[in-house]
Amino acid sequence: MVSEFEIIHRFFQRELAAPGVLLGIGDDAAILMPDAGSALVVAVDTLVAGRHFPDQTDPVSIGHKALAVNLSDLAAMGAQPRWATLALTLPKADEAWLSGFAEGFFALADRFHVALVGGDTTRGPLSMTVQVQGQVDAARALRRDAAKPGQHIFITGTPGDAAFALQQLQAGEAVEAALLARLNRPEPRIALGMTLAGVAEAAIDVSDGLLADIQHMLDASACGAQINVDAIPRSQALLSLDVESALTCQLNGGDDYELCFTVDADRVEQVYQAAEDSAVSIAEIGIIEPQPGIRCVHEDGSPCTLKVGGFDHFANNHD
Ligand code: ADP
Ligand code: MG
Numbered sequence: 158m159v160s161e162f163e164i165i166h167r168f169f170q171r172e173l174a175a176p177g178v179l180l181g182i183g184d185d186a187a188i189l190m191p192d193a194g195s196a197l198v199v200a201v202d203t204l205v206a207g208r209h210f211p212d213q214t215d216p217v218s219i220g221h222k223a224l225a226v227n228l229s230d231l232a233a234m235g236a237q238p239r240w241a242t243l244a245l246t247l248p249k250a251d252e253a254w255l256s257g258f259a260e261g262f263f264a265l266a267d268r269f270h271v272a273l274v275g276g277d278t279t280r281g282p283l284s285m286t287v288q289v290q291g292q293v294d295a296a297r298a299l300r301r302d303a304a305k306p307g308q309h310i311f312i313t314g315t316p317g318d319a320a321f322a323l324q325q326l327q328a329g330e331a332v333e334a335a336l337l338a339r340l341n342r343p344e345p346r347i348a349l350g351m352t353l354a355g356v357a358e359a360a361i362d363v364s365d366g367l368l369a370d371i372q373h374m375l376d377a378s379a380c381g382a383q384i385n386v387d388a389i390p391r392s393q394a395l396l397s398l399d400v401e402s403a404l405t406c407q408l409n410g411g412d413d414y415e416l417c418f419t420v421d422a423d424r425v426e427q428v429y430q431a432a433e434d435s436a437v438s439i440a441e442i443g444i445i446e447p448q449p450g451i452r453c454v455h456e457d458g459s460p461c462t463l464k465v466g467g468f469d470h471f472a473n474n475h476d
Contacts, residue, residue: 159250161278168259169243175272177239187274189240195292200230206283210341211326216254218341219285220261226364227289228269228345229414233362235299235354236291238269238347243276244286269347297355299418304359304378308419310443311357311428313346315392316367317403320410336394343414348435353418356427360418366409368451371417375449384443386463387456404463408453419445 159167170182179188191197204223206212224241231238243262247255266273271289318339325332326340346362353360361374367389375381386404395403420428425441432439446452453461 159252164250164255164278165276168255169273169276171263171273173272175240175274176270178272178274181272181274182276187240187242189274189290191239191290191292194294195237196295196298198231198234198236198291198293198298199288200227200234200291201286201288202226202230203284203286211323214341216257217261217264220258220263221265221342222261223258223285223287224262224265224271224289225343225345226414227287228265228271228347229343229362229364229416231289231291232346232350233299233360233416234291234293235297235350235357235360236293237351238271238289238291240272240274240290241266242288243273244279244288245276246279246281246284248280248283265345269345293354299350299354299357299360301359301361301374301377304374304380304382304419304445306380306445306447308358308421308445309425309441310371310382310384310417310419310445311439312363312367312389312417312442313349313415313432313437313439314344314413315390315395315438316363316413316415317389317395317407317410318392319343319412319414320366320406321394321398321403323410323412324406333394336392339392340412343412345414346416346435346437349432349437349439350416352431352435353416353428356424356431357418357420360416363413363415363417364411366411367413367417368408368453371451374417374419375445375451378445379449381446381449381451382443383446383452383454385456386453386461388440388442390438390440401463404461408463 177190322336322340361370363370389407
């Protein structure tokens with residue numbers, strides 16, 4: 158049986174020197190140094206087995222997702238990712254599982270030059286908490302409270318795919334690999350987020366459902382929005398569904414990890430260019446309005462009457 162210290166040493170402690178890391182794994186705490194002039198941006202997210210990923214999820218995907226959901230929060234702030242810590246709770250020291258988890262985690266960490274600088278390893282029901290630290294010029298950070306009437310609302314990618322994949326899994330149906338990857342391997346929109354800092358206004362990453370998260374942004378900004386539901390890009394997989402089922406996934410489904418952001422009218426062209434430069438598709442889906450609430454309409458202006466509600470761990474609306 159491998160010990161706690163062997164787990165840390167074998168799977169998580171790497172000998173690489175990383176920029177800004179004055180002291181990494183091995184002491185009581187890490188010592189980190191953001192670049193001069195940058196503010197520190199910190200986010201933390203926990204994944205619990207059976208709640209945030211199905212029990213049968215492969216460990217490489219779990220390692221990827223644990224970091225990806227946090228990087229997505231940094232993207233939504235316009236921040237550059239720098240470091241991460243990992244608190245891992247494991248039912249047992251399963252070496253094959255650990256090596257898969259580390260593979261998924263570090264593959265993503267290396268792509269975004271994120272150094273793992275510490276953590277905690279405990280025994281218990283499978284769950285993991287990752288904290289990420291990034292940096293941003295505080296004056297350019299993308300905040301939820303910066304939406305104002307007249308700004309255009311954009312979304313990246315094709316929301317709703319992860320919810321559709323989860324629905325199929327839960328129904329015991331086969332899920333096409335590309336669709337399953339949208340649930341298990343979300344792609345944090347880091348490059349776009351960093352380019353949008355100082356260009357876009359408000360931003361949020363969509364994790365609880367598009368409308369629920371837009372509402373969070375509107376609450377913080379004390380305004381409302383009109384959303385054209387037909388302008389929300391739909392993947393090939395969702396196009397195979399009837400419109401109402403597809404829209405339900407897109408508006409209410411969680412786990413998208415796409416960026417929703419607002420832009421002043423005179424910056425719209427600049428934003429399309431930023432999206433092209435970072436090879437991320439974006440679509441304009443609505444407009445910020447002064448009166449509170451979200452008004453969902455179709456392309457022809459008629460109201461969309463779908464029942465909506467996002468995910469809340471402590472509300473009665475979940476399973
Ligand atoms: P302490 O008891 O002082 O909190 P630990 O014995 O828990 O320290 O951890 C020893 C070192 O290993 C620390 O630097 C800690 O940050 C790091 N560490 C522990 N678990 C992990 C992990 N899962 N991933 C990365 N680093 C870890
Ligand atoms: Mg200690």
